[in-house]
Amino acid sequence: MAVRIRMKMMGRKHRHFFRIVAIDSRQPRDGRVLEELGTYDPSVRETDERVKLRPDRIKYWLGVGAKPSEKVEVFLKKYMKKFEEQAASEAPAAQA
Numbered sequence: 245m246a247v248r249i250r251m252k253m254m255g256r257k258h259r260h261f262f263r264i265v266a267i268d269s270r271q272p273r274d275g276r277v278l279e280e281l282g283t284y285d286p287s288v289r290e291t292d293e294r295v296k297l298r299p300d301r302i303k304y305w306l307g308v309g310a311k312p313s314e315k316v317e318v319f320l321k322k323y324m325k326k327f328e329e330q331a332a333s334e335a336p337a338a339q340a
Contacts, residue, residue, distance in 0.1 A: 246270075249305060250313040251284060252277060261285050264297065264316055266305045281305070284319065295319050297327045 246269040253274055255261035264282040267275065282297035302320065306312070312320060 247278065247305065247308070247310040248313060249281065249302065249310050249316050251316060259287060261287075264319070266301075266310055279305070282319075292323075292326075295323045297323055299324055299328045299331055 247266055248269045249264065249266055250273075251262040252265045252267070253260065253262055262284040263277075263280050264284060265277040266279045266281060267277045271277075279301060281302050282295065284295050286294060288294045297319070302324070
């Protein structure tokens, strides 16, 4: 099974919302997903707040051979480091 990391369209007319998902490449755009990995909301004014990612699960899927789509690859390059640092700072706080 060829797994892709791509966006699944949600929302309504003139109010788009996307989920970043791991999905079988043969499924349609809004088809059955394997796992949800984040969100993208283009209507948020602050550009750094538009994307939310789960870096641990994204690393897992990339490690087992999933290929990101072109748009998702841009998000990963731009925002992945931010969410990795955020997850690392939350981990010691949760243990204390």
